[in-house]
Amino acid sequence: MNSVSIKELDLKYQDAHVLKHLNLDIQKGEFLVLLGSSGCGKSTLLNCIAGLLDITAGQIWINDRNVTWEEPKDRGIGMVFQSYALYPQMTVEKNLSFGLKVKGMAKEEIRQRVDRAAKILQIEPLLQRKPSELSGGQRQRVAIGRALVRDVEVFLFDEPLSNLDAKLRADLRVEIKRLHQKLKNTMVYVTHDQVEALTLADRIAIMKDGEIQQLSTPANIYHKPCNLFVAQFIGSPSMNLLEGRIVGDNFVYQDYRVNLMGYEFIDQGDHDTSAYLGIRPEHLALEPREGYVQLATATIDILEPMGDETIVWFDFMDRKWSVKIHGDHQLDWGAEVDIYLDPKKAHLFSKQNEGRL
Amino acid sequence: MEQIQLMGPQGPKPKQTSVSRVGVYVFLVSAAIFFCIPLYVMLITSLKGMPEIRLGELFALPGDPSFAAWVKAWSEACSGVECNGIQTGFWNSVKITIPSVAISIILGSINGYALSFWRFKGSNLLFGLLLFGAFVPFQVVIFPLIIFLREVGLYGSLTGIILIHTIFGMPIMTLLFRNYFASLPDELFKAARVDGANFWQIFFQIMMPLSIPVTVVAVILQTTGIWNDYLLGLIFAGRDNLPMTVQLNNIVATTFGVREYNVNMAATILTAIVPLAIYLLSGKYFVRGIAAGAVKG
Numbered sequence: 001m002n003s004v005s006i007k008e009l010d011l012k013y014q015d016a017h018v019l020k021h022l023n024l025d026i027q028k029g030e031f032l033v034l035l036g037s038s039g040c041g042k043s044t045l046l047n048c049i050a051g052l053l054d055i056t057a058g059q060i061w062i063n064d065r066n067v068t069w070e071e072p073k074d075r076g077i078g079m080v081f082q083s084y085a086l087y088p089q090m091t092v093e094k095n096l097s098f099g100l101k102v103k104g105m106a107k108e109e110i111r112q113r114v115d116r117a118a119k120i121l122q123i124e125p126l127l128q129r130k131p132s133e134l135s136g137g138q139r140q141r142v143a144i145g146r147a148l149v150r151d152v153e154v155f156l157f158d159e160p161l162s163n164l165d166a167k168l169r170a171d172l173r174v175e176i177k178r179l180h181q182k183l184k185n186t187m188v189y190v191t192h193d194q195v196e197a198l199t200l201a202d203r204i205a206i207m208k209d210g211e212i213q214q215l216s217t218p219a220n221i222y223h224k225p226c227n228l229f230v231a232q233f234i235g236s237p238s239m240n241l242l243e244g245r246i247v248g249d250n251f252v253y254q255d256y257r258v259n260l261m262g263y264e265f266i267d268q269g270d271h272d273t274s275a276y277l278g279i280r281p282e283h284l285a286l287e288p289r290e291g292y293v294q295l296a297t298a299t300i301d302i303l304e305p306m307g308d309e310t311i312v313w314f315d316f317m318d319r320k321w322s323v324k325i326h327g328d329h330q331l332d333w334g335a336e337v338d339i340y341l342d343p344k345k346a347h348l349f350s351k352q353n354e355g356r357l
Numbered sequence: 358m359e360q361i362q363l364m365g366p367q368g369p370k371p372k373q374t375s376v377s378r379v380g381v382y383v384f385l386v387s388a389a390i391f392f393c394i395p396l397y398v399m400l401i402t403s404l405k406g407m408p409e410i411r412l413g414e415l416f417a418l419p420g421d422p423s424f425a426a427w428v429k430a431w432s433e434a435c436s437g438v439e440c441n442g443i444q445t446g447f448w449n450s451v452k453i454t455i456p457s458v459a460i461s462i463i464l465g466s467i468n469g470y471a472l473s474f475w476r477f478k479g480s481n482l483l484f485g486l487l488l489f490g491a492f493v494p495f496q497v498v499i500f501p502l503i504i505f506l507r508e509v510g511l512y513g514s515l516t517g518i519i520l521i522h523t524i525f526g527m528p529i530m531t532l533l534f535r536n537y538f539a540s541l542p543d544e545l546f547k548a549a550r551v552d553g554a555n556f557w558q559i560f561f562q563i564m565m566p567l568s569i570p571v572t573v574v575a576v577i578l579q580t581t582g583i584w585n586d587y588l589l590g591l592i593f594a595g596r597d598n599l600p601m602t603v604q605l606n607n608i609v610a611t612t613f614g615v616r617e618y619n620v621n622m623a624a625t626i627l628t629a630i631v632p633l634a635i636y637l638l639s640g641k642y643f644v645r646g647i648a649a650g651a652v653k654g
Contacts, residue, residue, distance in 0.1 A: 085548035
């Protein structure tokens with residue numbers, strides 16, 4: 001059963017086509033993350049689901065009900081915003097109960113729901129405070145609470161952690177995941193932070209220019225990106241790239257030749273074509289290993305020690321290349337080293353349409 | 358612990374009074390004196406008797422200060438044939454100003470709220486037209502307005518002048534509130550909609566409590582503007598509702614008999630006292646309201 005269904009959704013402003021023929025099915029209890037850089041339409045899509053934006057064409061279904069023309073309050077959704085959007089003049093308790101009061105719910109039931117939400121989010125001591133007296137993390141908790149008291153099927157999160165500092169973001173991220181495991185609601189979560197996406201999501205939808213590029217599990221997105229954009233977008237530092245040709249079992253670029261034994265092509269057959277070879281920094285090595293082939297010799301440009309690991313940067317074939325190695329390795333700036341590559345972990349993309357080969 | 362001796366500049370930089378700073382203060386003080394002189398002259402003249410005024414010592418303090426001129430200005434001075442002082446005008450002005458200020462602010466805030474949050478087709482055009490209204494010199498529309506009010510039977514009535522002030526206040530009030538609401542985070546409005554609040558619930562329960570600073574600004578602008586108005590009051594208010602400004606002019610400009618400068622001065626101060634008091638009492642909020650752009654929860 002689908003919790004949220006988006007069918008042939010189109011959104012146009014005067015001259016901009018913001019969302020293009022979007023189709024998306026979100027299952028009951030699923031945590032779906034919409035991921036993309038700014039301007040890709042991910043927040044717009046969320047606002048369409050919430051009913052805060054009028055759409056140009058298509059349908060939106062929530063809980064097997066066509067809600068395309070329904071008001072936000074009738075859609076069975078709760079929403080959490082990036083700027084928290086708490087009502088500044090009201091106490092935390094009033095913030096939580098406002099929506100229920102507007103609905104005309106009985107006082108006793110309002111109190112029960114507010115207490116329950118406050119307990120789940122551990123904000124009971126804060127109930128009589130104003131938002132201005134809360135820290136960023138506490139405010140975001142209250143904002144989540146406001147969605148919680150509505151007792152809805154679907155939670156919509158619009159970059160909820162982007163205004164928090166790094167430490168709090170990591171903490172609250174875990175809490176949101178815990179909340180999802182406890183409540184088992186459907187959650188649609190918009191972010192531009194790939195770490196949030198990879199850690200939280202059951203499935204990730206990567207968006208670009210109003211279209212979904214790939215919709216899959218975090219592991220699939222990371223290890224089997226469907227096109228060059230997804231491959232470059234996910235991963236930090238981003239995937240290293242080479243431009244060349246596939247000739248038989250080899251990837252050929254200038255005088256070099258990489259044997260592609262062990263690479264799983266999507267379709268069998270002859271692949272005599274121009275292509276990109278992509279490889280993630282952690283799938284390269286600076287010493288020979290089982291199954292690795294030698295790629296080239298290069299000079300170390302920059303070393304970025306991060307404690308547990310070190311990122312080594314090279315100038316290679318007019319591109320910046322990075323290799324992730326264990327933090328214990330001692331390397332010197334300017335040294336010449338050999339780079340080895342694991343062909344099974346490589347990615348090949350057609351130069352023509354940038355799709356995976 | 359051993360005390361370490363530091364050499365060279367250390368700690369806070371010593372304050373120095375530079376020549377330019379002194380120059381700035383001299384300029385500011387003389388400007389303040391310059392603008393205070395007329396007020397000073399008016400005050401002391403209003404406290405003098407006519408013989409003392411005739412001596413021509415404009416800046417001299419009154420020898421025998423008396424409030425006789427103030428009493429006369431308030432309750433006995435003649436404008437035209439009536440000699441009831443300026444109090445009739447004062448109460449007329451109060452009757453005109455209070456409803457005009459209240460109605461124009463209520464309508465302007467609703468306009469501004471609707472225009473900044475409930476975008477509808479043509480809302481930008483409507484706002485553009487309203488803004489255009491703010492730039493039309495009102496002398497241009499006076500004659501058509503007279504005819505219009507005469508036709509609907511409101512010419513020369515209290516309702517008529519209140520309507521006129523409300524209409525002329527609308528563009529600037531709408532602009533003020535629209536810009537203030539536009540500075541509030543859009544997500545606040547979205548959150549209220551998801552919570553299920555309707556047009557009026559969002560306006561009264563979320564937006565109005567947040568717009569106190571801008572409302573103070575609006576009250577100041579409208580009160581001073583409407584209180585100080587002369588032309589509209591003269592034309593539209595009718596003989597029985599002439600505002601204080603019009604009556605002041607009638608008293609001061611009387612051409613019969615002796616020109617009683619002390620009474621004129623007192624009447625002028627009485628007329629100016631309302632806007633002056635409002636500035637002095639709420640100047641702090643005025644600055645705060647203008648500076649209050651972002652409401653960061």
